[in-house]
Amino acid sequence: MADIRKVLVVGGGIGGLSTAVGLYQRGFDVEVVERDKDWKVYHVGIIVQANFVRALATLGLGDEAVAAGYPYKGMRFLNSDGSLITELPGDSTVTAPYPADLGLTRPALHRILTDKVKALHVPVRLGVTYSSITDHGDHVAVEFTDGSVGKYDLVVGADGAYSGMRTLVHSDAGKPQFTGQSVWRYNVPRPKDQIWLDLYIKEDRSTAGYCPLDEETMYIMAVTEEPGNPWIPPHELANEMRKRLDGFGGLLGDLRDLVTDPELVVYRPLEVCVLPAPWHKGRIVLIGDAAHSSTPHLGQGAAMAVEDAVVLVEEIAANPADFEAVMSRFMERRFERAQLIADYSIMLGEWQMHPEKADRSQAEVTDYVRKRVAEPI
Numbered sequence: 001m002a003d004i005r006k007v008l009v010v011g012g013g014i015g016g017l018s019t020a021v022g023l024y025q026r027g028f029d030v031e032v033v034e035r036d037k038d039w040k041v042y043h044v045g046i047i048v049q050a051n052f053v054r055a056l057a058t059l060g061l062g063d064e065a066v067a068a069g070y071p072y073k074g075m076r077f078l079n080s081d082g083s084l085i086t087e088l089p090g091d092s093t094v095t096a097p098y099p100a101d102l103g104l105t106r107p108a109l110h111r112i113l114t115d116k117v118k119a120l121h122v123p124v125r126l127g128v129t130y131s132s133i134t135d136h137g138d139h140v141a142v143e144f145t146d147g148s149v150g151k152y153d154l155v156v157g158a159d160g161a162y163s164g165m166r167t168l169v170h171s172d173a174g175k176p177q178f179t180g181q182s183v184w185r186y187n188v189p190r191p192k193d194q195i196w197l198d199l200y201i202k203e204d205r206s207t208a209g210y211c212p213l214d215e216e217t218m219y220i221m222a223v224t225e226e227p228g229n230p231w232i233p234p235h236e237l238a239n240e241m242r243k244r245l246d247g248f249g250g251l252l253g254d255l256r257d258l259v260t261d262p263e264l265v266v267y268r269p270l271e272v273c274v275l276p277a278p279w280h281k282g283r284i285v286l287i288g289d290a291a292h293s294s295t296p297h298l299g300q301g302a303a304m305a306v307e308d309a310v311v312l313v314e315e316i317a318a319n320p321a322d323f324e325a326v327m328s329r330f331m332e333r334r335f336e337r338a339q340l341i342a343d344y345s346i347m348l349g350e351w352q353m354h355p356e357k358a359d360r361s362q363a364e365v366t367d368y369v370r371k372r373v374a375e376p377i
């Protein structure tokens with residue numbers, strides 16, 4: 001089989017750009033195609049933990065991420081009136097030199113990654129995707145929507161939660177499935193003394209909270225049960241989000257009235273698609289949400305995408321002449337960990353909708369998973 005020298009990355013999001021940066025830094029010939037010609041991301045926040053920063057740091061981007069975000073103190077679980085249930089302070093002695101918990105805006109993270117690929121002069125074609133991908137065994141032939149063609153030793157599918165490349169690897173992958181819950185997000189100013197991610201748990205089983213993203217900004221998120229996955233008219237989004245925040249007290253109750261602009265509400269039904277092993281077929285491999293799109297209950301989607309990228313790059317660099325060894329080492333190092341996150345995330349959502357199934361609190365599960373993800377990859 002031919003050595004891996006030339007790689008195409010499909011998708012210029014978190015995992016794809018991390019892969020491109022890593023491969024370029026190790027001397028591989030790498031190109032990216034990104035379908036969105038404006039290369040835009042949602043304006044709201046992203047919550048990550050030390051394992052995300054640690055993985056980015058291997059690409060030389062850890063300090064930038066920390067500087068762009070807000071290392072918040074940890075998580076507090078609250079009753080709906082704002083009274084404290086329990087707190088899980090992040091333990092940065094375990095995660096040093098990186099903060100245990102970090103909030104940052106999605107555009108800030110996007111800027112860090114896109115600035116890096118631009119500085120390295122990695123070729124990125126915007127508004128372009130594949131029109132066909134044919135694996136010939138010793139190379140992959142790709143036709144692009146701009147009429148160009150290319151030959152690659154490996155194609156990395158980093159095309160996100162609604163991946164079209166999934167079916168090239170698992171023809172029976174099916175569509176992402178609605179879990180029964182949706183998430184609402186909205187940015188608000190950060191009160192200067194707000195240094196925790198607070199999660200309020202209401203009797204009707206919905207959860208909502210807020211998390212600092214930088215000195216000035218934090219965002220409110222609410223996870224609610226939405227039977228039947230209703231379509232919500234865009235102009236109603238702020239009203240509907242405020243309704244979902246009814247009945248919450250404390251600071252969240254005060255912040256509720258700031259949710260006024262329907263265009264600034266990011267509303268997403270939670271849809272999951274978690275593939276069995278392997279995540280590759282021939283010379284096509286999937287990473288990130290394309291392989292294991294889960295729910296946001298543990299704030300680990302971005303970290304899993306960057307870790308996938310880092311491990312894939314390490315394995316390719318260690319053994320570029322042995323494709324099968326690269327893929328089996330990649331799966332050995334990634335499958336169980338990504339599955340753990342996906343399973344626990346989906347389970348937490350299930351427990352919120354069916355509390356009788358829960359055998360632990362959300363705080364206990366979160367604490368356990370935070371310890372697991374602090375382990376080396």
Ligand SMILES: Cc1cc2nc3c(=O)[nH]c(=O)nc-3n(C[C@H](O)[C@H](O)[C@H](O)COP(=O)(O)OP(=O)(O)OC[C@H]3O[C@@H](n4cnc5c(N)ncnc54)[C@H](O)[C@@H]3O)c2cc1C
Binds near residue numbers: 012033128287301
């Ligand atoms: C609103 C929101 C908030 C979130 N908050 C958190 C959070 O707090 N913490 C956390 O860890 N995770 C969070 N997530 C999940 C996290 O964003 C994902 O897990 C992560 O982005 C996965 O990275 P990825 O590279 O696999 O996919 P993405 O980052 O989604 O990137 C996929 C890229 O592929 C492109 N693409 C798609 N199809 C094609 C194609 N055919 N050709 C070329 N390009 C294509 C897309 O345009 C996109 O740029 C959130 C997600 C959303 C939507």
